[in-house]
Amino acid sequence: MSLLHLAIFSPFLMAILVPFFYKGLRSIHTGWFVLILPILLFTYFIGFLPVTRHNQAVEKSFDWIPSLGIRFTAYVDGLGLLFALLITGIGSLVVLYSIFYLSKEKESLHNFYVYLLLFMGAMLGVVLSDNLITLYMFWELTSISSFLLIAYWYDRERSRYGALKSMLLTVFGGLSMLGGILLLSIMGDTFSIRELVSQAGELNGHPLFLLALILILLGAFTKSAQFPFYIWLPDAMEAPTPVSAYLHSATMVKAGIYLVARLSPIFAFSSYWFWIVGAIGIFTMFWGSFNAVKQTDLKGILAFSTVSQLGLIMSLLGAGAAALHFDSLNDNIYIAAIVAAVFHLINHATFKGSLFMVVGIIDHETGTRDIRKLGGLLSFMPITFTIAVIGAFSMAGLPPFNGFLSKEMFFTGMIQLLDLDILNLQTWGLLFPVLAWVGSIFTFIYSMMFVFKTFSGKYQPEKLEKKPHEAPIGMLISPIILAALVILFGLFPNLLSYTLIQPAAAAIVPSLVAPGEQLPVHISHWHGVTPELMMTIGVVAVGILMYVTLNKWIKLYTLFPGKVTLNALYDTSLYAAERGSYTLTKAYMNGFIRTYLVYIFVFFIGILGFTMWTQNALTIDKSNLAPIGVYEIVLVIIIAAGIFTILFAKSRLTSIIALGAVGYTVSLFFVIFRAPDLALTQLVIETVSVALFLLCFYHLPKLNRHEERMGFKLGNVIISVGVGAVITLMSISSHSNKMFDSIANYYIANTYKEAAGKNMVNVILVDFRGFDTLFEISVLAIAGLGIFGLIKLRLAKKGEEADEN
Amino acid sequence: MEILMSIVIGALFASSVYLMLSKSLLRIIIGTGLLSHGAHLLIITMGGLKRGAAPLLGEKAASYVDPLPQALILTAIVISFGVTALFLVLAYRAYQELGTDNMDEMRGNEAND
Numbered sequence: 001m002s003l004l005h006l007a008i009f010s011p012f013l014m015a016i017l018v019p020f021f022y023k024g025l026r027s028i029h030t031g032w033f034v035l036i037l038p039i040l041l042f043t044y045f046i047g048f049l050p051v052t053r054h055n056q057a058v059e060k061s062f063d064w065i066p067s068l069g070i071r072f073t074a075y076v077d078g079l080g081l082l083f084a085l086l087i088t089g090i091g092s093l094v095v096l097y098s099i100f101y102l103s104k105e106k107e108s109l110h111n112f113y114v115y116l117l118l119f120m121g122a123m124l125g126v127v128l129s130d131n132l133i134t135l136y137m138f139w140e141l142t143s144i145s146s147f148l149l150i151a152y153w154y155d156r157e158r159s160r161y162g163a164l165k166s167m168l169l170t171v172f173g174g175l176s177m178l179g180g181i182l183l184l185s186i187m188g189d190t191f192s193i194r195e196l197v198s199q200a201g202e203l204n205g206h207p208l209f210l211l212a213l214i215l216i217l218l219g220a221f222t223k224s225a226q227f228p229f230y231i232w233l234p235d236a237m238e239a240p241t242p243v244s245a246y247l248h249s250a251t252m253v254k255a256g257i258y259l260v261a262r263l264s265p266i267f268a269f270s271s272y273w274f275w276i277v278g279a280i281g282i283f284t285m286f287w288g289s290f291n292a293v294k295q296t297d298l299k300g301i302l303a304f305s306t307v308s309q310l311g312l313i314m315s316l317l318g319a320g321a322a323a324l325h326f327d328s329l330n331d332n333i334y335i336a337a338i339v340a341a342v343f344h345l346i347n348h349a350t351f352k353g354s355l356f357m358v359v360g361i362i363d364h365e366t367g368t369r370d371i372r373k374l375g376g377l378l379s380f381m382p383i384t385f386t387i388a389v390i391g392a393f394s395m396a397g398l399p400p401f402n403g404f405l406s407k408e409m410f411f412t413g414m415i416q417l418l419d420l421d422i423l424n425l426q427t428w429g430l431l432f433p434v435l436a437w438v439g440s441i442f443t444f445i446y447s448m449m450f451v452f453k454t455f456s457g458k459y460q461p462e463k464l465e466k467k468p469h470e471a472p473i474g475m476l477i478s479p480i481i482l483a484a485l486v487i488l489f490g491l492f493p494n495l496l497s498y499t500l501i502q503p504a505a506a507a508i509v510p511s512l513v514a515p516g517e518q519l520p521v522h523i524s525h526w527h528g529v530t531p532e533l534m535m536t537i538g539v540v541a542v543g544i545l546m547y548v549t550l551n552k553w554i555k556l557y558t559l560f561p562g563k564v565t566l567n568a569l570y571d572t573s574l575y576a577a578e579r580g581s582y583t584l585t586k587a588y589m590n591g592f593i594r595t596y597l598v599y600i601f602v603f604f605i606g607i608l609g610f611t612m613w614t615q616n617a618l619t620i621d622k623s624n625l626a627p628i629g630v631y632e633i634v635l636v637i638i639i640a641a642g643i644f645t646i647l648f649a650k651s652r653l654t655s656i657i658a659l660g661a662v663g664y665t666v667s668l669f670f671v672i673f674r675a676p677d678l679a680l681t682q683l684v685i686e687t688v689s690v691a692l693f694l695l696c697f698y699h700l701p702k703l704n705r706h707e708e709r710m711g712f713k714l715g716n717v718i719i720s721v722g723v724g725a726v727i728t729l730m731s732i733s734s735h736s737n738k739m740f741d742s743i744a745n746y747y748i749a750n751t752y753k754e755a756a757g758k759n760m761v762n763v764i765l766v767d768f769r770g771f772d773t774l775f776e777i778s779v780l781a782i783a784g785l786g787i788f789g790l791i792k793l794r795l796a797k798k799g800e801e802a803d804e805n
Numbered sequence: 806m807e808i809l810m811s812i813v814i815g816a817l818f819a820s821s822v823y824l825m826l827s828k829s830l831l832r833i834i835i836g837t838g839l840l841s842h843g844a845h846l847l848i849i850t851m852g853g854l855k856r857g858a859a860p861l862l863g864e865k866a867a868s869y870v871d872p873l874p875q876a877l878i879l880t881a882i883v884i885s886f887g888v889t890a891l892f893l894v895l896a897y898r899a900y901q902e903l904g905t906d907n908m909d910e911m912r913g914n915e916a917n918d
Binding site: 592593594597598601620622625626627628632636639640643646647652655656659662663666669670672673674675676677678681682685688689692693696699700716717719720721723724725727728729731732734735742743744747748751752758759760761764765769772773776779780783784786787790791793 | 806807808809810811812813814815816817818819820821822823824825826827828830831832835838839842843845846847849850851852853854855856857858859860861862863869870871872873875876878879880882883884886887888889890891893894895896897898900901906908909911
């Protein structure tokens with residue numbers, strides 16, 4: 001345990017305290033107490049910057065499950081630190097914002113902050129673990145806390161639906177990822193990421209390599225909402241807006257990005273990695289932005305926008321994989337793609353975070369998020385409007401904001417793929433820049449919609465629940481800080497380049513960076529008249545044209561049939577799975593105990609018969625049989641008669657007496673078989689049993705066959721004869737096959753010596769196996785209590801009835 | 806003798822299974838009674854029959870029958886009595902509360918499906 005581990009666990013510890021703050025200090029918003037922690041953690045992690053900026057790392061480790069080789073190794077390098085700063089930094093702002101967003105009177109704040117802290121700790125664990133098993137554990141914990149946060153308003157049906165959907169999809173991906181992790185550990189014989197990275201070359205040719213790659217990517221793609229798994233993210237917007245800003249745009253959905261970046265050194269040399277990550281990423285980028293335009297809910301726009309931006313970062317990481325196909329840093333233009341990915345990751349967190357907070361403000365102050373009802377809010381909310389403009393223009397990729405810079409670098413990365421003569425890029429490579437460009441146009445359109453449909457246009461007070469006004473200052477602080485960062489990073493991007501971006505990028509492509517060397521990361525605003533600039537101008541020109549004519553072509557979206565969407569597929573398959581399992585269970589669990597007995601008996605016949613058949617146990621050894629005397633034959637006839645009487649008796653009394661007769665005959669058998677104790681006990685017990693039967697006789701129902709049909713009887717006969725036959729065969733077989741000597745000789749020899757008794761059976765019961773007898777008595781006592789309880793229960797109930805009367 | 810006993814045991818088991826599969830409560834209880842008789846005889850038969858004197862050292866015999874199955878059966882007899890007694894009271898109470906001894910009418914509560 002070290003301070004670093006404590007930092008990772010501190011949110012969990014804080015979560016324990018939250019309910020006490022909530023109960024004890026109701027007058028103060030619980031968020032104020034929680035706020036202290038992420039700020040402290042943020043400053044703590046800032047302290048690591050001097051270490052990581054020289055591409056060094058801090059490592060602290062302790063054994064968690066040593067027998068399985070699982071250590072909890074906390075490892076802070078450039079990439080981990082970047083995420084840790086995002087988690088704690090955005091976390092602080094979100095907690096501050098939530099204090100004003102969630103009313104302390106109406107909301108169950110203790111739940112909210114416990115879940116939020118749970119998430120914060122889990123996320124820190126994901127990005128700071130070097131061990132894949134601890135990473136996986138924290139990974140699933142983020143899914144669980146996300147589930148809890150989406151379902152925070154659990155009385156809403158849509159919240160529960162969204163929570164379940166995100167849970168099913170992300171946990172499916174998580175389990176796939178676990179499979180991939182296990183395959184990796186089989187191949188490399190370690191769970192440590194760095195040790196695996198050092199064996200990347202050998203792993204590449206392994207037969208399990210491709211399977212591990214696909215399974216791990218399933219985890220990353222479900223978490224980061226890539227096509228076709230993105231469908232959970234729009235439904236996750238049912239969560240309170242601070243949660244959407246935090247989990248579903250800035251941090252948790254980037255865990256998949258993190259995983260891809262972190263494992264790039266292992267997988268990136270494979271062309272499968274390049275194609276899957278790059279193609280899925282770029283298609284998601286296009287598909288998300290294309291779908292965002294048809295949304296009418298502001299959060300819906302932002303959700304699809306997040307999907308699209310995550311795809312953008314993913315495609316850059318895919319393109320960056322090409323960098324590994326070159327040995328040296330010199331003239332390695334593909335590193336630009338990795339740098340762009342890291343830079344855009346930061347930018348997206350800032351502008352998308354501020355935009356979500358803007359939506360929260362609009363929702364809070366007007367009561368709706370529907371752009372068909374909103375409009376003309378500019379005069380009521382000038383500050384919010386300014387923030388929205390900064391965020392949305394940055395998202396659209398306009399200068400001078402940071403989104404412009406990373407969007408240019410994104411175009412560069414995509415265009416450079418055209419020059420690549422490896423990985424079969426000549427044929428399909430052109431699709432990358434084309435999709436990037438088309439996706440950017442739609443990004444531009446929905447960014448404009450976001451601003452102008454809300455703030456300009458006609459003000460419709462009759463459609464709003466409340467009269468809009470500017471948000472309280474507390475709610476504005478966080479988005480203002482983020483918007484300020486958007487401008488700051490836009491104007492002075494090189495503040496970040498060697499502090500955060502270079503170390504993180506170096507961690508993604510460690511094999512290219514020699515010790516002491518640094519990746520060339522210099523971000524500039526003006527590169528001259530380049531294809532990228534022309535693309536941006538094209539985006540703006542076409543975007544404006546299409547935005548103006550939006551009403552003319554928006555109907556095109558209705559051409560897509562609603563029934564063949566991925567959501568419909570999810571709903572139908574979930575419904576089918578529920579119905580199917582219900583029908584299946586209904587079919588064999590029909591509520592009749594008799595049916596279950598039939599299953600048991602049929603299984604019994606099948607499994608024992610099969611075993612005896614395959615083990616050649618069906619032998620009869622006639623050499624060692626005991627002789628049959630006259631008494632025995634008489635007794636056998638009596639038993640047979642008893643059985644027949646019971647089976648065909650019409651009256652209760654006859655069957656009870658026949659049962660008694662069988663019991664007494666059994667005790668006579670015991671006499672013949674030299675078991676005097678058994679004979680005595682059986683006699684006593686049988687007498688008491690018959691007495692008990694007769695005692696209950698008066699209360700028991702008439703012996704009724706309940707009109708059993710012939711078919712019913714026949715089935716029972718077959719099953720019962722089958723059981724009888726198997727038992728007979730088993731008994732004969734046990735006589736004929738002696739696998740080892742009896743252990744009886746020990747008891748015969750030691751009964752007197754060890755226990756000073758002469759009756760072996762008695763000595764075994766009370767001495768050698770004394771505890772067994774004790775437990776047997778306990779069972780009897782329990783049965784006795786049960787009987788007593790059953791009788792008493794009735795008396796109590798009757799007593800109550802008497803009282804009522 | 807062992808083979809004959811095996812057949813008797815098989816018959817006891819078969820009839821008890823048949824009774825347990827019927828719909829009437831009382832027949833099911835009688836079935837369990839027969840089942841325990843069959844099980845006891847099965848255990849003692851498996852240990853081998855009539856291979857010496859009763860397991861009492863006072864007999865001073867050269868060989869004794871296996872005492873271990875007898876100890877097991879002794880326990881089993883007592884337990885089966887406890888089970889029968891509990892079953893009887895349970896059947897009696899069920900009949901009183903539900904007004905039927907037909908297993909088909911005692912299905913799990915439909916509302917809980």
